[in-house]
Amino acid sequence: MKLVRYGPKGQEKPGLVGDDGTIRDLSGEVRDIAGEVLSEAGLKHLASLDIASLPVVDGTPRLGSPVAGLQKIVAIGLNYSDHAAETGAEPPEEPIVFMKALNALSGPNDDVEMPRNSSALDWEVELAIIIGTKAKYVSKENALAHVAGYAVMNDVSERDFQTKRSGQWTKGKSHDTFGPLGPWLVTKDEIGDVHDLAMELDVNGQARQRGNTNTLIFDVPTVVSYLSQFMTLMPGDVITTGTPPGVGMGMKPPQYLKVGDTMRLSIAGLGEQTQTVVSA
The missing domain is CATH 3.90.850.10 (Fumarylacetoacetase-like, C-terminal domain)
Known part of the structure; x- marks a missing residue:
């Protein structure tokens, strides 16, 4: 998977990039690309999702750092x-x-x-x-x-x-x-x-x-x-x-x-x- 965080600085939302390059919104599934989401179980959950059912993110939004909640x-x-x-x-x-x-x-x-x-x-x-x-x-x-x-x-x-x-x-x-x-x-x-x-x-x-x-x-x-x-x-x-x-x-x-x-x-x-x- 390719995981992204998109949107204005400080207001980024979690997303997933499909094979066609389209960003799909993950806000309904996870709060952010951080913490338990990055564990094996968290990534397995994201991989199990039906990508086609996730909302499409229109346009070409700004991309932020693809991970949040880091300590160092x-x-x-x-x-x-x-x-x-x-x-x-x-x-x-x-x-x-x-x-x-x-x-x-x-x-x-x-x-x-x-x-x-x-x-x-x-x-x-x-x-x-x-x-x-x-x-x-x-x-x-x-x-x-x-x-x-x-x-x-x-x-x-x-x-x-x-x-x-x-x-x-x-x-x-x-x-x-x-x-x-x-x-x-x-x-x-x-x-x-x-x-x-x-x-x-x-x-x-x-x-x-x-x-x-x-x-x-x-x-x-x-x-x-x-x-x-x-x-x-x-x-x-x-x-x-x-x-x-x-x-x-x-x-x-x-x-x-x-x-x-x-x-x-x-x-x-x-x-x-x-x-x-x-x-x-």
Whole structure:
């Protein structure tokens, strides 16, 4: 299934995308795409519905983040071998973990704000994991049982804030709009091999990132299991898993986003996003 949340910001309703691309309203079945809805039983209930009987959503409404009620966004850094190489970094021995503030979360096609005093705004297409059930001290073998599905995320970053302002990476990752997620939450049963998905990102129509999840250093079960040793993962929590090569910071010389620039990014089977950069 492809689950969405649609409507004005702060007023999103739950929906389901049919095979024909039509959004069907789920408001009569669930309050939101959150909590128990993301469990195995909750997803099984949604999968059992007669899609044709659900109300059609007219037009092309704004899409919000496809999941609500999350407690945290956890991010993994330098998790692609080819991206680590372009930055000149050694592949990490353990996952590099940092956080993105919840206020960074936004819809897949919402504008991205350039913060005040920003000079190094960068893009990162990433595979996001959406947690379905509470995960604490889970094994790698059982990790996927706690995953509801996957989505595209743009881990927007301000590199000077991230690397030159001392402290940890979070301050360069957490501005409003720095976490476009969606367009959909795709349940894991729809993805044949999550470790073989093509990824791409263009800026103003020019190719920037081209990669594949098959170069992940730490795969999805490893990441979920690893994080669950340090923090309890809750339904709706988002784990964004790292980016392939082609970021602005890695270009020679580095190239960064400007107000008016447009990013288009996609992952095979998970859909496409488009954002325009605006002033904060």
